[in-house]
Amino acid sequence: GENVEQHPSTLSVQEGDSAVIKCTYSDSASNYFPWYKQELGKGPQLIIDIRSNVGEKKDQRIAVTLNKTAKHFSLHITETQPEDSAVYFCAAANTGNQFYFGTGTSLTVIP
Amino acid sequence: ETGVTQSPTHLIKTRGQQVTLRCSSQSGHNTVSWYQQALGQGPQFIFQYYREEENGRGNFPPRFSGLQFPNYSSELNVNALELDDSALYLCASSLSGLAPGYEQYFGPGTRLTVT
Secondary structure, three states, rough: OEEEEEEOOEEEOOOOEEEEEEEEEOOOOOOEEEOOOOOHHHHHHHEEEEEEEOOOOEEEEEEEEEEEEOOEEEEEEEOOOHHHOEEEEEEEEOOOOOEEOOOOOEEEEOO | OOOOOOEEOEEEEEOOOOOEEEEOOOOOOEEEEEEEEOOOOOOOEEEEOOEEEEEEEOOOOOEEEEEEEEOOEEEEEEEEEEEEEEEEEEEOOOOOOOOOOOOEEOOEEEEEOOO
16 A cells, blocks of 8 residues: 655744655555645644646645655745644545545744 | 534543544535544544445454445444544545545544543
């Protein structure tokens, strides 16, 4: 089955700096890669996603890049704000539509 | 908010008991997936229901079972509870379980504690 690895497990940045979270996956059949933000006591919230026919996608301060050859994808958050503090999860899905999640990155934005 | 609701919010059960968790999917969505999230871990796929039929299952024993109703709401049942079943149980709804790459929207989860 698919194996998704996520790094780093914790990340602290100063407000206004950028944050980068990286994930690798093992199954070349995976073709959909969502990113979720989970705040304490809440369910994961979809923040951005990318499909295998696209190399990069951007939505305001958030961007995701995908390298299919190397089987890795990354989340980039620019101009970080304290409200960006949360746990972020990457995931990979194939035609079975079963999502495989990484182990999460706890992001802290220091005011 | 996603429009996906789950009940109850919290639940405490004793080892060996049975539990039923409920999920109402977002309006227009016909697919519900269930995930188990242990503390400090990412969600793990339990199974998915599409139009009342199971449409994929993760590495969970048969004592984890589910149902989907004609209105696309869903239940997760766990028999013979074990201490390791303590976790946050999440359901996610999506437009179609048959096509790849459909966004899944999560509910707030049910926190289950087994003592």
